């Protein structure tokens with residue numbers, strides 16, 4: 536869809552990356568590291584300063600205590616964290632529960648590991664009985680081969696932030712089935728309207744069975760840096776490092792001191808970003824509603840999802856392919872994020888773009904011919 540945007544000159548509200556860089560002082564730290572000889576292999580688990588900054592971050596924000604020496608690992612973005620976690624924990628034939636719509640690297644990595652994915656569909660309706668991830672749906676996906684549950688909240692692509700009650704349901708399910716939870720929390724600081732992000736590792740009995748993944752990309756608008764981290768009990772983090780050894784072995788040395796600096800000194804920055812994103816979310820969602828789309832207003836992340844049926848469409852892919860020509864805008868169809876056909880009529884739009892870009896896209900959509 537980004538290639539389609541480039542070739543048609545459409546405004547790209549598809550791929551989720553910010554069009555403004557993160558703080559200059561973090562960039563300066565990276566430049567200093569580059570210029571002061573931090574250019575050779577870093578230790579495989581990450582430089583001590585970053586591991587310590589990650590442990591302090593988890594303690595400060597969530598009251599979670601991790602030993603930076605054995606319970607924190609630096610990864611090449613959360614993407615490598617996901618890969619290494621799944622390769623470490625999933626053997627051929629093991630089953631992994633994914634919440635659909637899912638981030639696209641999850642099914643790919645389950646397949647690399649020889650595992651079998653069992654999707655559970657996330658409801659977009661917060662008032663759904665039993666919550667958006669009800670216990671009955673989780674039970675249907677479980678078997679005696681289930682090893683891992685992969686969770687993502689705040690959630691890409693829907694912007695859902697699971698409530699404490701919903702997380703309690705997942706946690707009880709994981710405990711009862713003795714599952715390891717891999718929790719992708721890359722949008723941990725990007726929640727809106729005071730919605731709290733609650734790491735599942737903070738719930739009763741969950742610290743010992745949860746591997747939590749995050750990264751600098753979303754929180755500090757450096758998606759191209761690919762510096763991430765994993766926290767969890769020693770047995771999980773050391774297993775992840777066993778797989779990482781044969782993936783990248785070690786992650787970008789000069790970016791690690793800069794990431795440590797960000798975590799240590801710039802707690803206020805993601806908070807400001809979240810507030811700014813909240814305003815841009817409102818701009819986008821109000822605009823999409825005005826042109827007749829049924830939008831689920833997200834509680835976090837970079838993305839909002841809309842239902843296209845009110846405009847006479849039933850297939851998101853068909854809609855998104857037609858959109859550049861009809862309106863000069865690109866969005867992403869959701870069906871690729873599902874095994875089932877529950878996302879056929881859904882389309883994702885990003886609001887992690889400057890206001891002018893979103894305004895331009897909305898004007899184009901308002902002028903365009905969107906009805907099928």
Ligand SMILES: Cc1ncc(COP(=O)(O)O)c(C=O)c1O
Pocket residue numbers: 551611612613614615638687690691719721749750751752758761762763
């Ligand atoms: C849910 C989710 N997990 C992981 C990632 C990748 O994170 P990183 O850039 O740190 O590898 C993304 C990026 O879009 C994402 O949306």
